[in-house]
Amino acid sequence: xxxEAKTLxxxxxxxxxxxxxxGVFQAGCPSRTVLDHITSKWGVLIxxxxxxGEHRWSELRRRAEGISEKMLAQTLKTxxxxxxxxxxxQPVIPPHVDYSLTDRGYELTALLIPLVTWAYDNADDILDGxx
Amino acid sequence: xxxEAKTLxxxxxxxxxxxxxxGVFQAGCPSRTVLDHITSKWGVLIxxxxxxGEHRWSELRRRAEGISEKMLAQTLKTxxxxxxxxxxxQPVIPPHVDYSLTDRGYELTALLIPLVTWAYDNADDILDGxx
DNA sequence: TCAGTACCTTACTTTAAAGTGCGTACTCTC
DNA sequence: GAGAGTACGCACTTTAAAGTAAGGTACTGA
Numbered sequence: 001x002x003x004e005a006k007t008l009x010x011x012x013x014x015x016x017x018x019x020x021x022x023g024v025f026q027a028g029c030p031s032r033t034v035l036d037h038i039t040s041k042w043g044v045l046i047x048x049x050x051x052x053g054e055h056r057w058s059e060l061r062r063r064a065e066g067i068s069e070k071m072l073a074q075t076l077k078t079x080x081x082x083x084x085x086x087x088x089x090q091p092v093i094p095p096h097v098d099y100s101l102t103d104r105g106y107e108l109t110a111l112l113i114p115l116v117t118w119a120y121d122n123a124d125d126i127l128d129g130x131x
Numbered sequence: 132x133x134x135e136a137k138t139l140x141x142x143x144x145x146x147x148x149x150x151x152x153x154g155v156f157q158a159g160c161p162s163r164t165v166l167d168h169i170t171s172k173w174g175v176l177i178x179x180x181x182x183x184g185e186h187r188w189s190e191l192r193r194r195a196e197g198i199s200e201k202m203l204a205q206t207l208k209t210x211x212x213x214x215x216x217x218x219x220x221q222p223v224i225p226p227h228v229d230y231s232l233t234d235r236g237y238e239l240t241a242l243l244i245p246l247v248t249w250a251y252d253n254a255d256d257i258l259d260g261x262x
Numbered sequence: 263t264c265a266g267t268a269c270c271t272t273a274c275t276t277t278a279a280a281g282t283g284c285g286t287a288c289t290c291t292c
Numbered sequence: 293g294a295g296a297g298t299a300c301g302c303a304c305t306t307t308a309a310a311g312t313a314a315g316g317t318a319c320t321g322a
Contacts, residue, residue, distance in 0.1 A: 024251055025176065027197035031247070031254040038250065039170035041279090045156065057299055066158035068281055073300065082257050093288050094298040104253065111246045116155055116162070118242055119169065122235065123161040126213050172310090188269055199311055204270060224319045225268045 037082055038108060042067055042075045047101070048116055050085065051109040054100040084108060168213055169239060173198055173206045178232070179247055181216065182240040185231040215239060 023029045037043055045064045049055060055063065061072055076099060079085040084105035090096040101109065154160045168174055176195045180186060186194065192203055207230060210216040215236035221227040232240065 024247055025180070025194055025196055029251075029254070030258050031251040034254045034257055035175065035247065035250045036172060038246075039172075039175065041167060041170075044166065044170065049156070058297080061299095063156055065156055069300075070282085070302095071280065074280090081261055083260050089299090094290085095288090095300080097299065104257075108249065111242075111249055115169075115242045115246065116166065118239060119166045120155055120160075120162040123165045126165050126235075127161050129214050130212050189267085200270070201272095201312085202310065205310090220269095224317085226270080226318090228269065 034082070037078055038084075038112070040075070040078075042071050043079060044112060044116065046072075046075050046079065047084065047105065047109050047112055050099060050101045050105065051113060054098045057097050057099070060099065079105075165213070168209055169215075169243070171206070171209075173202050174210060175243060175247065177203075177206050177210065178215065178236065178240050178243055181230060181232045181236065182244060185229045188228055188230070191230065210236075 024031050024035070038047070042064060045067070046060060049060060049063045057072070060076075061067060061069065064072070067075075076085060076087070080087050083102055086100050086102050086105075088098045088100070090098075155162050155166070169178070173195060176198070177191060180191060180194045188203070191207075192198060192200065195203070198206075207216060207218070211218050214233055217231045217233050217236075219229045219231070221229075
């Protein structure tokens with residue numbers, strides 16, 4: 001049982017399914033747009049935050065430290081338009097709005113979270129190696 | 132009435148390992164920098180291209196359609212500094228330089244490829260839903 | 263000789279992303 | 293009745309990312 005920690009069994013052959021996703025290399029491919037949205041600085045953070053459950057506007061603002069109100073609004077709007085985030089507004093005063101993930105959003109965060117975790121785990125090593 | 136079709140069996144409790152990667156939400160966290168590199172527009176494409184094996188400069192240039200020479204140079208330099216890409220230059224003329232992934236690079240692309248594949252598979256759906 | 267290839271670098275310009283600050287229309291607390 | 297909280301929208305400015313264009317080297321093949 002020793003150190004199972006991060007012994008990722010490096011799959012030297014992690015290929016793209018060449019027949020299907022090869023198109024990302026083409027300039028006009030729509031996947032480029034989608035990729036830009038989901039790999040955007042704040043997009044990643046918001047998606048990951050929402051993977052932990054429903055959040056209100058102000059909770060997200062506090063969670064994603066450093067985000068401005070403008071960027072939060074913009075990011076949420078994009079993700080909502082992409083069908084990744086669901087916006088539920090209650091017509092009360094003061095306003096109460098809940099954000100959560102759609103099915104598609106959950107599907108995506110399942111892939112995003114390992115990436116973020118990897119970045120976190122490797123960040124120090126990577127930046128240290130640059131003297 | 133009963134048009135709440137979007138309900139989901141929320142299958143993925145794909146949580147962050149809260150104890151470890153939670154720090155990404157903090158403003159000064161080094162993982163933010165690393166995340167920016169590996170989720171950059173061209174960074175993703177170059178990494179995925181290299182996951183298919185060694186490539187020469189001009190091969191990468193052709194593969195990642197639309198990239199400028201400046202961006203290719205810059206992206207490769209960043210990835211090399213991050214210890215994700217290996218540069219092997221043969222001192223011949225005309226110059227011959229091969230780029231490949233390091234172990235760490237392979238580890239990363241193993242996570243990146245599912246993401247890119249997902250983006251490709253869902254791109255049309257996502258963009259169509261915005262009429 | 264003269265274009266062509268391979269791998270870049272530097273300088274300049276354009277564009278898109280992000281930040282700043284203000285206003286709104288309420289209500290609830292001090 | 294002053295101030296804070298809530299969820300934004302809008303206009304403006306700053307800054308960082310990206311594109312454009314040109315140049316450079318040391319050759320090779322025509």
